[in-house]
Amino acid sequence: MRILVFGAGSLGTLVGGLLASVHDVTLVARDPHAARVSAAGLDIIGAGSAHISPAATTTDTGHSADLALVTVKSFDTAAAADALADCDVDAVLSLQNGLTEETLASRLDAPVLAGTATYGARLVEPGRVECTGVGRIVLGALDGGPDPLAERVGKAFRDAGLNTLVATDMPRRRWEKLAVNAGINAVTALARVENGALAGDDAGELAHRAARETARVARLERVSLPNRVAREAVDRVVEKTAANRSSMLQDVAAEKRTEVDAINGAVVDIAADHDFEVPTNRTLAALLRAWERGAGLR
Ligand SMILES: NC(=O)C1=CN([C@@H]2O[C@H](COP(=O)(O)OP(=O)(O)OC[C@H]3O[C@@H](n4cnc5c(N)ncnc54)[C@H](O)[C@@H]3O)[C@@H](O)[C@H]2O)C=CC1
Numbered sequence: 001m002r003i004l005v006f007g008a009g010s011l012g013t014l015v016g017g018l019l020a021s022v023h024d025v026t027l028v029a030r031d032p033h034a035a036r037v038s039a040a041g042l043d044i045i046g047a048g049s050a051h052i053s054p055a056a057t058t059t060d061t062g063h064s065a066d067l068a069l070v071t072v073k074s075f076d077t078a079a080a081a082d083a084l085a086d087c088d089v090d091a092v093l094s095l096q097n098g099l100t101e102e103t104l105a106s107r108l109d110a111p112v113l114a115g116t117a118t119y120g121a122r123l124v125e126p127g128r129v130e131c132t133g134v135g136r137i138v139l140g141a142l143d144g145g146p147d148p149l150a151e152r153v154g155k156a157f158r159d160a161g162l163n164t165l166v167a168t169d170m171p172r173r174r175w176e177k178l179a180v181n182a183g184i185n186a187v188t189a190l191a192r193v194e195n196g197a198l199a200g201d202d203a204g205e206l207a208h209r210a211a212r213e214t215a216r217v218a219r220l221e222r223v224s225l226p227n228r229v230a231r232e233a234v235d236r237v238v239e240k241t242a243a244n245r246s247s248m249l250q251d252v253a254a255e256k257r258t259e260v261d262a263i264n265g266a267v268v269d270i271a272a273d274h275d276f277e278v279p280t281n282r283t284l285a286a287l288l289r290a291w292e293r294g295a296g297l298r
Pocket residue numbers: 006007008009010011012028029030058060071072073074076079080083095096097098117118119120121122123247259
């Protein structure tokens with residue numbers, strides 16, 4: 001399969017590098033990373049190690065591929081979609097956090113698959129990516145149901161050794177992940193604590209509240225996600241990733257823009273379409289956006 005990885009930073013470089021063991025992969029990245037991979041190849045370290053030589057470029061238009069894998073941060077999705085519209089791709093798969101697939105689908109003619117990734121990735125330096133955790137990629141049709149395209153992409157990922165599940169219930173899975181991220185990411189980022197600190201704490205109750213609100217909005221969108229399931233998902237992730245610093249905490253610590261707009265902000269926006277109030281998500285989004293403005297990031 002010819003695969004274009006659009007936005008090869010941490011996650012895209014890891015997944016793209018692993019896919020390159022059997023597929024024809026091009027990383028669309030920024031310099032100096034792209035130049036380094038072109039000149040000397042890519043080192044994958046951490047859980048599993050490999051040296052691999054995918055193509056790498058900073059040019060984000062004019063490509064042709066069977067699949068475009070979108071791994072830019074959520075706030076770069078619209079720009080990525082506009083560049084992809086100038087490429088000839090047969091299918092698009094997002095592995096981003098937050099609700100980004102709708103932005104891609106509204107701007108692109110190619111079919112857009114939904115995906116989630118629990119692999120951990122960190123770009124250590126140009127040309128070197130660390131796999132900080134072997135997780136799983138789950139992908140499938142954006143509206144759910146069986147999908148031959150999703151099956152083909154899933155097989156291509158498994159052929160490259162990636163732990164991959166093709167799911168027929170992506171709407172529920174996306175909203176459950178959104179509920180987890182709406183609760184854990186925002187609260188840990190604002191409180192500057194690891195995920196495990198939420199267990200049995202008032203801050204954990206705040207995370208539950210954000211997740212329950214998200215579940216309610218999912219149901220308004222006709223996605224079956226009971227409050228109890230969202231709350232239990234938060235508890236499960238807090239327990240399993242207790243030592244993790246959430247991606248949003250890492251962004252705040254590094255004074256980088258967060259993905260709040262595609263997480264808590266998306267919950268607020270979609271709730272508003274239903275004339276429904278989500279005060280916890282609204283408060284969390286307002287605080288994070290205020291911090292971003294204060295730090296000159298938006
Ligand atoms: N890093 C991880 O372990 C995981 C990340 N995710 C999600 O994956 C997404 C990506 O996360 P990361 O890889 O950590 O972010 P990142 O910031 O390391 O990578 C995104 C890359 O896209 C590049 N980019 C953006 N627009 C571009 C363009 N037009 N041309 C070329 N390059 C462009 C940026 O320069 C950056 O290097 C996020 O939504 C994140 O939440 C999900 C699971 C795990």
